[in-house]
Amino acid sequence: MFETTLPDGAQIVVRPIRPEDKPLLVAGMERLSERSRRLRFLSGVDHLSRQQLAYLIEIDGRDHQAWGVLSDDEPVAVGRFIRGAGDDAEVALTVVDEWQRRGIGKLLLEVLAVGAEKVGIRRFMFVALPENTGIRALLARFGVTGEIEDGLLTAYLDVSSVAESLPHNSNRFSEGRVGRAGVVT
Numbered sequence: 001m002f003e004t005t006l007p008d009g010a011q012i013v014v015r016p017i018r019p020e021d022k023p024l025l026v027a028g029m030e031r032l033s034e035r036s037r038r039l040r041f042l043s044g045v046d047h048l049s050r051q052q053l054a055y056l057i058e059i060d061g062r063d064h065q066a067w068g069v070l071s072d073d074e075p076v077a078v079g080r081f082i083r084g085a086g087d088d089a090e091v092a093l094t095v096v097d098e099w100q101r102r103g104i105g106k107l108l109l110e111v112l113a114v115g116a117e118k119v120g121i122r123r124f125m126f127v128a129l130p131e132n133t134g135i136r137a138l139l140a141r142f143g144v145t146g147e148i149e150d151g152l153l154t155a156y157l158d159v160s161s162v163a164e165s166l167p168h169n170s171n172r173f174s175e176g177r178v179g180r181a182g183v184v185t
């Protein structure tokens with residue numbers, strides 16, 4: 001867990017998701033616009049089913065890691081990866097609308113990359129709707145464009161390239177509190 005300040009001066013807390021965070025996940029979902037929910041879940045989901053909620057909260061800290069962002073104890077964002085085949089893990093990022101484009105998506109990606117390296121994940125995979133300009137812009141910061149097939153954008157990002165983009169935060173992430181990502185339960 002750590003506190004940080006966004007470029008616009010807003011204070012946030014970043015911490016691992018815990019089993020008791022179900023109400024926060026539900027509240028965060030309610031704060032998302034219809035468009036953001038569709039971009040995140042690739043369809044018109046308006047609420048999480050009990051099974052989805054259980055899946056999203058059952059985090060083993062190795063094959064599935066998830067971090068939440070809070071502002072004044074209110075949910076602002078979630079980032080997670082779930083291991084797939086081999087050294088790959090699929091990433092999902094969700095930032096509440098009024099907090100988008102303030103640097104949280106990139107920050108979460110960096111936090112996830114630190115945890116991923118510790119558990120041997122080398123590549124992040126993203127599956128998104130082609131009209132998702134936000135994720136495309138974020139990936140473009142790492143030189144990734146992805147490919148569109150069957151109406152979905154799939155993109156791969158080397159975890160090491162995210163870690164390399166951490167000039168000022170690297171010490172804090174690797175030696176500090178975020179470094180515990182690999183043992184989050």
Ligand SMILES: CC(C)(COP(=O)(O)OP(=O)(O)OC[C@H]1O[C@@H](n2cnc3c(N)ncnc32)[C@H](O)[C@@H]1OP(=O)(O)O)[C@@H](O)C(=O)NCCC(=O)NCCS
Binds near residue numbers: 040133
């Ligand atoms: C996609 C998403 C996670 C991006 O997170 P974010 O916090 O808004 O992104 P950041 O503020 O870290 O932006 C990173 C860069 O991309 C740019 N960017 C972000 N969204 C953008 C948009 N919609 N259009 C153009 N550029 C955008 C930012 O300006 C920033 O550029 P910079 O590094 O030059 O300053 C967020 O918009 C979101 O949650 N969307 C809804 C759910 C979703 O689509 N999830 C992705 C599924 S994998």
